[in-house]
Amino acid sequence: MIILIGGTMKISRSKWDSFIKCPLCFYLLEKHKIKPPSTPGFPINSRVDALLKEEFDELRAKGKPHPIFEEYKLNFVPYNGLDEETLRKYRHNFSGVRATSKKTGIEIYGALDDLWLNKDTDEIVVLDYKATSNKNLEDYTTSSKHYHKGYLRQLDFYAYLLQLNDFKVHDTGYWLICNAADQSQTSFDKKVNFKTTLLPYKLKTDYIEDILVDLKACLDSDKYPKSGQDCDNCRWYNEKRRLSEEIRSKIEKK
Numbered sequence: 653m654i655i656l657i658g659g660t661m662k663i664s665r666s667k668w669d670s671f672i673k674c675p676l677c678f679y680l681l682e683k684h685k686i687k688p689p690s691t692p693g694f695p696i697n698s699r700v701d702a703l704l705k706e707e708f709d710e711l712r713a714k715g716k717p718h719p720i721f722e723e724y725k726l727n728f729v730p731y732n733g734l735d736e737e738t739l740r741k742y743r744h745n746f747s748g749v750r751a752t753s754k755k756t757g758i759e760i761y762g763a764l765d766d767l768w769l770n771k772d773t774d775e776i777v778v779l780d781y782k783a784t785s786n787k788n789l790e791d792y793t794t795s796s797k798h799y800h801k802g803y804l805r806q807l808d809f810y811a812y813l814l815q816l817n818d819f820k821v822h823d824t825g826y827w828l829i830c831n832a833a834d835q836s837q838t839s840f841d842k843k844v845n846f847k848t849t850l851l852p853y854k855l856k857t858d859y860i861e862d863i864l865v866d867l868k869a870c871l872d873s874d875k876y877p878k879s880g881q882d883c884d885n886c887r888w889y890n891e892k893r894r895l896s897e898e899i900r901s902k903i904e905k906k
């Protein structure tokens with residue numbers, strides 16, 4: 653989301669990421685209000701997120717680690733250094749964690765699932781919950797899938813927002829992946845079993861500002877930017893247009 657209040661540009665993490673995925677789609681929406689084809693939401697994933705938040709909140713209140721930390725031999729606990737209201741804001745899409753971009757002055761923000769604390773180093777641990785169903789769970793950090801690359805950028809952006817808010821951020825972020833691919837489950841019986849995995853990722857934040865500079869230049873320009881490489885919609889549209897032009901020219905020649 654981009655909001656302009658009193659001349660200050662405000663850009664959400666998802667908007668920043670949409671610019672990386674396809675500058676043209678970003679430009680068409682932000683400058684000309686042309687929306688891309690809509691996609692349905694992911695209500696089951698949202699439900700898993702909500703339940704995980706409750707599970708971690710209970711442990712936060714007791715100052716106890718989650719069993720998955722023990723499983724992975726991590727001396728972590730849910731971070732309890734924020735008051736309830738601030739944590740609620742950090743998690744809410746329209747408020748999120750906020751900071752000012754150093755190179756552009758843009759106000760940037762993003763909503764987190766949670767924060768953990770590395771008790772060995774006293775650093776904040778950045779994370780995101782992911783719900784999926786995959787027989788072979790891929791390592792997002794080595795995957796070439798464009799949406800997996802977006803998962804990496806998501807953690808990077810959260811880490812950067814927190815750094816700008818003077819948090820000491822642990823150099824490794826995590827995905828808590830809930831995978832509905834428990835092969836031992838043989839009937840539905842009104843439930844789906846999930847396997848949980850913690851996947852680590854070495855965070856990288858040194859490119860975030862440069863993307864914001866490009867994004868601002870794109871918005872300030874009257875030139876159409878290039879489209880992204882990973883979207884099927886324009887490929888479909890361009891092929892359809894090429895075919896209809898070919899058919900029309902054949903008809904005209906007759």
Ligand code: SF4
Pocket residue numbers: 673674676677688879880883884885886887
């Ligand atoms: S390639 Fe996809 S994302 Fe980019 S402009 Fe076309 S529809 Fe939008």
